[in-house]
Amino acid sequence: MTLPDEMTAIEIAGNGGGPEVLRPTTRPVPRPGPGQVVIRVAWAGVNRPDVAQRAGTYAPPPGASDLPGLESSGHVAAVGDGVGWNVGDAVCGLLPGGGYAEYVRTQADHVLRVPDGMALREAACLPETYFTVWSNVVMRGRLEAGERFLVHGGSSGIGTTAIQIARMLDARVWATAGTDDKCRVCADLGAEAINYRNADFVEILRDAGGANLILDMVGGDYVPRNVKALADDGRLVQIAFLQGPQVALNLAPLMMRRLTLTGSTLRPQSDLAKARIADSLRETVWPWLDAGRIGPIMDSEFALDDAANAHRRMEEGDHVGKIVLRVAGG
Incomplete structure (x- = not known):
């Protein structure tokens, strides 16, 4: 797959504030380095740390994208050296940031396959949570x-x-x-x-x-x-x-x-620590998900360019389960 040069993303305008500071923008599409993959995002999960980052109280760690979004699902669009994933694989990934976008880069060993029979919409809710x-x-x-x-x-x-x-x-x-x-x-x-x-x-x-x-x-x-x-x-x-x-x-x-x-907080932990958590999930929890014994409880979905209302929904406190952003769908 040939990556485009630019993509639509949602950025936090200024130094943070209310949901209205979430605005569509155009950014360069990230390229993978060694041990990394780029995912063409279908759905992005919305989480409390995204709200805190938007409000200016939870800064991204050094080197992470300034765009919000810590989990997404979609298909592998590009791979770096030393990666076991193939272009086109259906995956969900834990992200250092950048999930509110059409493409996102993350470590390959922070990525997990979409569980058997699960739609990409639900799979986007798995990694961060x-x-x-x-x-x-x-x-x-x-x-x-x-x-x-x-x-x-x-x-x-x-x-x-x-x-x-x-x-x-x-x-x-x-x-x-x-x-x-x-x-x-x-x-x-x-x-x-x-x-x-x-x-x-x-x-x-x-x-x-x-x-x-x-x-x-x-x-x-x-x-x-x-x-x-x-x-x-x-x-x-x-x-x-x-x-x-x-x-x-x-x-x-x-x-x-x-x-x-x-x-603990998850985002500042080392890549190795996150990879170890992924390994443990793959061994024990993913078989439960494959069998349908557990799964995400869904609340609502919003279009990517409606991320502000997704944050309003979370801050109102009436939601039950997970809120997602529809990027490409599927």
């Missing part, structure tokens, strides 16, 4: 069969994925959400749903024996409450701070109850 959940719940959080697991934001893309993966690992799962409809989604996926507006997750988890693992993206005053909700030897994994990263916390329970507080 599944890399994040698997690396934090399993590789970092060490969730095991029979353990009690709590995920906040249970109806989000991260939350719905975490519920499904935890259930596949035979854990007992709780999930918080802010409406009865969202709680029903969590319950349908196998979680014991907690409407945080009228129930106290700390009390519920303590009555059950405490959570062995909590996955949290809220932060703020949830942090001390999470500590109270943990069982002895429990683990809290922090992946975002929607209510802010600053908190007053009594550290004595960490020592007395042997608790672990940890966390």
Whole structure:
């Protein structure tokens, strides 16, 4: 395939701001270097880090594209030296940035095949979400069969994925959400749903024996409450701070109850670390996806040039599951 010289993309105008700063632009089509592929994008996933980057609070790491977009699906359009993919392969990829565009470049070992029977629209929702959940719940959080697991934001893309993966690992799962409809989604996926507006997750988890693992993206005053909700030897994994990263916390329970507080962000990790996560997903999770035992929960789709409204949809907080941008479709 011969790559064109230019492509349509969505850039963040100025130094960031509201959704209105997302504007169509024309950019050069990237070329692959050694160990890299260029994907002709069919669909691009929309994620919270994209919103943070647009707002100016989450800068791309050095060398990454300034364009938003951390996951996409499509077909391999060009390959660099030492790459096992072929032009035309249907893939989905974890990206360092640049997904809101007709073409994107990424490391070849951060790319995974589209699962059997899955459309490209759904496959675009896998990389950022599944890399994040698997690396934090399993590789970092060490969730095991029979353990009690709590995920906040249970109806989000991260939350719905975490519920499904935890259930596949035979854990007992709780999930918080802010409406009865969202709680029903969590319950349908196998979680014991907690409407945080009228129930106290700390009390519920303590009555059950405490959570062995909590996955949290809220932060703020949830942090001390999470500590109270943990069982002895429990683990809290922090992946975002929607209510802010600053908190007053009594550290004595960490020592007395042997608790672990940890966390991670995906984008700044090394290429090797991301490749190891991809290998683990390929070995364990992709067979579940091939068999249709788990899969992304879809909320809505928007055209590429309507990315601003996709961000508005996410910031309104009413979405359930994943939001995607239609680039070429298919």
